[in-house]
Amino acid sequence: MGRELLLEIGTEEIPARFIPPVLEEMAAALRKRLEQERIAVKEIVTWGTPRRLALVAAEVAESQAEVSQEILGPPKAVAFDQYGQPTAAAQGFAKAQGVTVGDLVEVETPRGVYLGIRKQTSGRPTKERLVEILPEFILGLNFPKSMRWGALETTFARPIHWILARFGGEVVSFPLADVASGGFTHGHRFLAPEKLEVKDAGEYVETLRRAHVIVDPAERRAFLEAELAKAAASVGGEVVPNPGLVEENTFLVEYPSVVVGHFEDKFLALPDEVLITSMREHQRYFSLRGKDGKLLPHFIAVNNTLTRNPDVVRQGHERVLRARLSDAMYFYQVDSRAPLAKWVEELKGVVFHSLLGTSYEKMERFRSMAEYLRQNLGSESGSIAVSPEAVQRAATLCKADIVSEMVGEFPSLQGVMGRVYAENAGEPKEVAAAIFSHYLPRHADDDLPEDMVGVLVGLADRLDTICGLFGVGLTPTGAADPYGLRRHALAIIRILRHHRLHLDIPEAVRQSLQLLKSKISRKPEDAAPEILEFLQTRLQHLLLSEGFDHETVTAVLAAGCRDVVEAADKVKALEEVRKIPEFPALAVAFKRVINISLGAAPGEVAEALFEQPEEKMLYEAAASLEKEVEEALSRRNYLGACQALAKIKGPVDAFFDKVLVMAENPKLRQNRLALLARISRTFLKVADFSKITT
Secondary structure, three states: OOEEEEEEEEEOOOOHHHHHHHHHHHHHHHHHHHHHOOOOOOOEEEEEEOOEEEEEEEEEOOEOOOEEEEEEEEEHHHHEOOOOOEOHHHHHHHHHHOOOHHHOEEEEEOOEEEEEEEEEEOOOEHHHHHHHHHHHHHHOOOOOOOEOOOOOOOOEOOOEEEEEEEEOOEEOOOEEOOEEOEOEEEOOOOOOOOEEEOOOHHHHHHHHHHOOOOOOHHHHHHHHHHHHHHHHHOOOOEEOOOHHHHHHHHOOOOOOEEEEEEOOHHHHHOOHHHHHHHHHHHHOOEEEEOOOOOEEEEEEEEEOOOOOOHHHHHHHHHHHHHHHHHHHHHHHHHHHOOOHHHHHHHHHHOEEEOOOEEHHHHHHHHHHHHHHHHHHOEEOOEEOOOOHHHHHHHHHHOOHHHHOHHHHHOHHHOOHHHHHHHHHOOOOHHHHHHHHHOOOOOOOOOOOOOOHHHHHHHHHHHHHHHHHHHHOOOOOOOOOOOOOHHHHHHHHHHHHHHHOOEOOHHHHHHHHHHHOOOOOOOOHHHHHHHHHHHHHHHHHHHHHHOOOOHHHHHHHHHOOOOOHHHHHHHHHHHHHHOOOOOHHHHHHHHHHHHHHHOOOOOOOOOHHHOOOHHHHHHHHHHHHHHHHHHHHHHOOOHHHHHHHHHOOHHHHHHHHHHOOOOOOOHHHHHHHHHHHHHHHHHHHOOOOHHHOOO
């Protein structure tokens, strides 16, 4: 049985967004370090609040594991002379290892018998090692921003005020910055700030709970959610769901205390999104809805301390929110006086990127691109029935709200306010909807656009961004993607797959680069391959994340990826075919055809040059295969195409058994290679089977 390690780092208030990632890092980093030190450990649990980062490691070994080491010396034949006496080589090796020649042992190796020594290195007590490990572990934690304090060179998220470190109940003493570790923690800053001694994890959690600190984030979140529900019910409402705001408040407080506030009914005239955003972004307040689905003139604020007089606290929150909502009302009224067309003109003064021009110029480009997509994007049922006027109008207006007062104050409302203002101005519903939906998805877990006008405008906008930035050399690196190009590429792929839209990606990229030709500094023919590879890599990562086999994905994409939906369907079909028992033998035959015909000069197959019946049989099978695969592909029946390929295994095996491909006669050799190349081209319409090893 091991012993328990309890560590707490007490600090000034750490920003809420810093805490969840570092708690994950703490568990992983400590486990890795203990493994490196040969110290066994079982479960590691982390806890955190704004003022403390804590972990408990269960069943930590009391000492490092022993190490058995075998060190080889000279060969036995060299270590002893003809009389069996140790040579200088044996004596020198023994002396270097601090032993006598008699302590050396014979070790059998593939190269013969050698002399060597086996050493057992005892492990040090874990408590001794923790004195060295823990300071390095603490200072090695990563934060988006760190700071120094006082005259110290030490950096951490916020100044460290205390460190609790116990191993098996005993204090692990070490200095760090201007703090010495001990066996004490501290309670809530205002409600119980005194020093508190704790011996183990169980006592630690209970002691802090009595001191008004809920140290476990999961418990604190559950407590907060229960308090929110209770407070909402007190005014006949429900909390507007917002998991992100719940998480943020969870890590803003050590002991959640909620209060329900009220605001004037006149502010309900603002769009719901404005009210919710104003409360959320500036004050981190929760909005409430009634049973009829409408917003209530109430909010819930989360405090970090119990209040003696809740009315005073409530009035303070109400006073602050009233000022915020008054500003929002003013912005809304000012914006409502301006026509959308005026804002579109103002985009000429908004720089999208210094190398790519203004937002107005960008709008003109992706407006043209949206029309191209309308004409060239295909669905499962054929072309897309969308009004060209709606696409043009939505593309023209979709960035106009960038210059509005409301979006200037709340950037997250971009698109949302555009939709509201378009509705107020009497724009067609599909145009107003697209002004918002063309931004979807805004992040990995966001909804996808369901309206086709928004789909076309959003795809065009993202293609312009990707092609434009690649065109001026601003490509993502392994460490940085400041313009979110990976996110844009993934959004394009997800939208196309969700709506099963067939788009010739290389042609679309070529068209977008053509629209950008006056802005980009690179030749389109140089930028296009990089863009296509970038998009294909994103598709590959997405398919792998969905559980498809790496070889299957590689084989399909290596054969070319012009259509995202088609590529994904081929992967799914090939994955199914790979499950049949005969596939390994089929894969061998496929690869044999592809490999032997690789690099063969193109040419017609001459039946007159056939010498053996197996050539004729394979030729006829190839013609039948071509027809069957073409028909299957034209119907987008990719499983049928894969199954058709499997039928040619017999003729291929017979051909290779009876026919010498690399005949001395150059005409025969070329004809046979041309036949195999023809089959290979048919295979490659589905996948590059040479990428599959089994």
